[in-house]
Amino acid sequence: MNHPHRYRVDVVWTGNRGSGTDGYRNYSRNHVIRIPGKPDLAGSSDPTFRGDATKHNPEDMLVAALSTCHMLSYLHMATVAGVVVVAYDDSAEGTMLTEGNGGRFTEVVLRPVVTIRADSDPDKALAAHDDAHHACFIANSVNFPVRCEPRIVVEPGLGTRDPGLG
Secondary structure, eight states: OOOOOOOOOEEEEOOOOSSTTSSTTSSOOOEEEEOTTSOOEEEOOOGGGTOOTTSBOHHHHHHHHHHHHHHHHHHHHHHHTTOOEEEEEEOOEEEEEEETTEEEEEEEEEOEEEEEOTTSOHHHHHHHHHHHHHHOTTGGGOSSOEEEOOEEEESTTSOEEOTTOO
16 A cells, blocks of 8 residues: 655745846855754755855755665664664765756765674675665655665674675
């Protein structure tokens, strides 16, 4: 059975400098993202598109959504597999191509480094990434590849396991 989940977000443009959008350079791309019950997010466009580099932009937030969705799915899958995760860090990177007045993402690469407890199975820890990828709501919703290049680290002093090692 399908269970719909709804997410409400209000976006308010705050970039009117007094003359609205009467010229491409005459308005700011700044806005506020409001989600009921949560702190506001200050947003803008990427600096390439005349935005404020100190504010969140939609492209960064898309990559962050993919990274955090994978992490949360992974932590669940690791728990189910009996793997005890003690640390998780990801350095995710998205690639977007612009074409004329539009553009699109061509891929996002996740590079999580997961530290597991010494008594956990590194093979199960690695396999949980594939399960997490298939469970991630956000990755299942985009039309470009989301690749995962994980590294599993056993608690300090006990070695590292790269995905390609058997």
